Amino acid sequence: MTTLFWKKRPRPLLLALALSVGVTGCARPYILEDLGMELTAGYDLTDNGKLLVTYSLPNIGAGEQEKTIIISSKGDLSKEARENVGLATDRQIVSGQLRVAVFSEHLARKGIWHVLDTLMRDVNITKTMVLCVSDGNAGDLMKSKAPTRPSSGRYLYELLQKSQKNYAVPKTTIQDFERIYYDQGADPMIPYVRLENGTIMAAGTALFRNDRFVGSLSPEETKMMLLLRGGGQGGDIKQTLHTKGQDNLQDQVMLTFVTAKRKAKLEMQNGRPHITYDVKVSGQIIEYSGDEDLTDDKIAQKIEKQIEDGLSTRIKDLIKQFQTKYHVDPLGLGTKIRAANLYPNDPWTYDLWRKSYESAKIDVNFKLRIIRTGITR
Template identity: 35%
Template sequence: MKKSAMALTLALAVACTGVGCGKRQQRQLEQLGVISAISYDKGDQENILGSVVIPNFTETGQEKIDVLTGRGATSKELRFNLSRMSERKLVSGQIRVVLYGEKLAKSGIMPYSDTLFRDVEIGSQIDLAVTDGRAMDFFTKRYPDKPSVDIYLYRMLRKETEQHTLPKTNLYHFLHDVYDHGRDPVLPYLRLGKEDVIVDGVAVFRDDVMVGRLDPEETRMLSYLQGGAALGEVDFKLEEKNQTGEQVHAVIMYMDFKRKVDISEKQGHPIFNLKFAIQGAISEYSGDADLEQEPNLRKLETALKSKLERSMSGVLRKLQQEYRSDPLGLMELYRSKGFVTDEEEPKRLSELYSKAELQVKVEVTVLQTGMIH
C-alpha cells in the first residue's frame, strides 16, 4: 500500500514538473521576436533603412504581425537598433523572404546578402527579391483575404519558381553566382498592385549590382534559354489575323524540352550556338486554319519556331549589349572548354562576352492538337 502511494506521489510530481517545463518553454517563446521577413532600403546619407516582420500570436490564438523599422550604417547596426524597439529578443532563424528596394539594389546588395549567409541561424534557402519602390512598403500594405505578408510572399515566389516562370533563385544561388564569376544572378522583381503583390519579371544583376530588368515575357524566354522548360500552357501571339480581323493566338503545352550549347571561336571571339528541341501539344488556337491538315500544322510549327527564335534572341541581345550581364553562364562554359585559362581576369571575360556571337536555333514539333477552340 505504501509502495502504491509513493508511486502515485512520484507520478504526480513528474506530471507537475512536465507542466511547469511546458509553461517555462511557452514563456521563453513569448519572449522571442521571431523574424520571418526582412527588407532593406537605401536611407539618407550612408544609412540603410530596414524593416522586419515578426508574427505575434494573440491570447485568442489569432496571428497578427508586428513590423519594426529602423536605420543603421550597417546591417548589424540596423539589427541592434531594431532590437531596442522591441520588448522581445529578436531571432532570425525563421526568415523566409528578404526584399531589397530597387534604389539599394542598384548600388549593390552584397553587404546585406553576405551578412545573412554568415548568420548561423539563417538557412541558405530563403527567397530574395527586388521591389519597385521601397521594400518596406510591401510589409505595411494591407492585403485583404491573404495570409500574413511573410507567408504570402513566400508562397508566391515558391509557386512561380516551381512553375518555371521564374529562374530558380534563393540566397544560396545568388551568392554562388556572385562569387563564382561565371554567371550573373537574377532575382524576382515585385511591384505593388491594388490589393496584392505582382511578380513583374526579374531584376538583372552584374555581380551584385542591379543593372536592368526583364519583363514577365522576357523572363519566360530567359527560363527557356537557361534550359528550364515552363510547365503548363503558354500563349503565343502569332503574326496573322483571323477572318474577324483579330490577332491569332496559339496555346502550346510543352511535353519535352531539350537544350544544347555548341561553343566555338573565330578570330579570338566566342561563338555560342544555342539549339532547342521542343515537343508539345496545341491546346488552343484562334486561327482559321484546319490543324488536322499536315501543311497547316507544319506552317504553325514554323510560326512558333520563328516567334521563339526572335524572342529569345532579343533577350540575349539585351543581356549582352545593354546590361552586359551573363545569367546563362556562357563565359564559364567557354572557359570550361579550354578557350581561356583559369587565370583570365573577370574583366577579360567580360570583354570577350561583349563581343561574342550568339545564335539561337529552335525546332518545334507539335505532337497533337488537343482540343481546339
C-alpha cells in the same frame, strides 16, 4: 578498491546526468510567445543614405487579432538597424525562421552585397533563404494586405515558390547568389516583384552585374531565358502569329512546354567565341485565337513554323540585350567559354570573361513539335 575505481572511471550514466545539468543551467530559455521570429526582411535606402529595415513578425499570443507585426528601424548597418528594431519591441528578435529578403530597386542599384554578407554570416539563417527585388519600396510591399495568407511575408514566400515552379521567376537562394557572385563566368539573377493594386505580383527576373541591379525581365522573357539554361518544362508562353482573324487582329497562341531540351556548342571563329544553342521543345497549344483548323496537319505545321520563327527572334533579341544593353551574363556563358578552353594561352580573368562574352556570336536554333492541340468535347 571500490572507492579508487569510482574516482578513476565514473559511470557513464551519472556522467551524462552531470553534464546535462551543467548544460541546462547555462542554456538560455525561450518562451514562444516572447519571440519575435523574423519571417521576411525588407531593405530600403533612405534619402540620407541610411538603411531602413522592415521585419515581418508573427503575433503568436493567444486571442490576438493581428496575425502579423510589421516593425521598421534605421541604421548605418543592417545589424545596427536590427538591434534598433529589438529596442522597439518587447519580443526577443530571432532570425532562424527568416525565409525571404526583399531589396528595393533603389537600394539594389547601389549594391546589395554588404547586406548579403551580413546575412550569410548569421549561423541561424538557412542557406535556402529566397531573395527578391521590389519594384518599389520593400517596406510598402511588406505592409500590404495578403489576399490568401494571414501575412504578406508568408504570401510572398508562397508566391515565389509557386512562380518558380511555373518558370515565371528564377529559383535563386542566398547560397546560389553567393556562389555565382564569386564565379568569374556568370552574373546573379533573382526574382522581381511589384505591388499592383495593393497585391504583390511576381514580375519576372531582376538582373545583376556583380551585386548591382541593372534591369529586369518580364515573366515571358524569364521563361525564354530559362529555356536556354535547361529549364522551362511545364511553363506557358504566348506567341503572336502572322495571320489575322475575322476581327482583323493578329492571331495569338498560348503554348505549354511539355518537354524541353537544349544543347550548346562552343567554338572559336575569327578570334571570338561562337556559341550555338539547339533548343528542342514539344508543346501543347492550350489556347488559340485564330480561325484555322489546328487538327489539319498542314495548318499545324504552318503554326509550328511561325512559333519557331517568333520565339527564335525573341530569344536572340533577349541575348542581344544581355550583351549590349545590360552587359550581364545570366546564362553563365563565361563559365562555358572557360570550360571549353577557347583561350588556352591566356589566364582566365574577370576582364577576359567580360570581353569574350560581350564579343561572342550567339545563335539559337529553335525547333518546336506540337504534340497536342488541346481537348475538345
